[in-house]
Amino acid sequence: xxxxxxxxxxxxxxxxxxxxxxxxxxxxxxxxxxxxxxxxxxxxxxxxxxxxxxxxxxxxxxxxxxxxxxxxxxxxxxxxxxxxxxxxxxxxxxxxxxxxxxxxxxxxxxxxxxxxxxxxxxxxxxxxxxxxxxx
Numbered sequence: 001x002x003x004x005x006x007x008x009x010x011x012x013x014x015x016x017x018x019x020x021x022x023x024x025x026x027x028x029x030x031x032x033x034x035x036x037x038x039x040x041x042x043x044x045x046x047x048x049x050x051x052x053x054x055x056x057x058x059x060x061x062x063x064x065x066x067x068x069x070x071x072x073x074x075x076x077x078x079x080x081x082x083x084x085x086x087x088x089x090x091x092x093x094x095x096x097x098x099x100x101x102x103x104x105x106x107x108x109x110x111x112x113x114x115x116x117x118x119x120x121x122x123x124x125x126x127x128x129x130x131x132x133x134x135x
Contacts, residue, residue, distance in 0.1 A: 001073070003035040003105050004028065005115030006043040008131070013048065013056055013064065023131050027114055034072035037104045039097070041065050041074070075108035092123060102126060 004027065011017065011024035028034070048061035077100075084103035088094055094102065098118065105113050105126050112127045120128050 001033045001035050001108070001110050002031050002112045002114065003037055003075075003108070003110045004031070004040065005101060005113065005117060006040050006047055007116055008114050009040065009044045009064075009068075010047055010051070013060075014051055015054060020132055027131055028068075031072070034068070035105070035108050035110050036065075036068050036072040036074045037101060037108070038075060038077050039100055039104060041068075043097075073108070075104055075110075077104065078107060081107050088123065092120065102128075 004024075008024045008027060011020040012028055013021075015021060045058075045061055045065060048056060048064075049058070051061075052058075081100060081103045084106060085096070085099040088099040088102050089096065092099070092102075101115075102113070102123050104110075106124055110126060112129060114129050114131050116130045116132055118128045118130075122128060
């Protein structure tokens with residue numbers, strides 16, 4: 001299973017960078033075994049406000065998350081995610097929110113997280129891939 005970070009979902013709906021938008025849209029569309037992390041859904045709804053000046057409104061953002069819920073498994077937060085996040089912060093010097101995303105991926109048995117925000121290629125058994133860089 002795969003998961004995406006908030007930035008990937010934002011790029012899907014942000015026309016300012018056609019290169020990243022195309023890659024992000026292809027990645028999301030091709031992810032038939034995707035996992036929508038609760039935190040990512042919430043962050044997306046908050047961050048998508050910056051797209052309002054381009055005509056992307058709140059109703060569209062909520063509908064986009066509902067559409068993803070229809071195709072992807074939704075990983076809800078658990079207390080184990082918080083415990084695991086604390087350990088990850090200490091071991092990898094991650095921010096609280098990044099450690100929560102990684103912990104949620106690990107708890108949901110996600111194999112690959114797509115993001116451009118991490119400085120690691122793997123954390124424990126999770127592969128972390130920046131889809132915008134060449135391999």
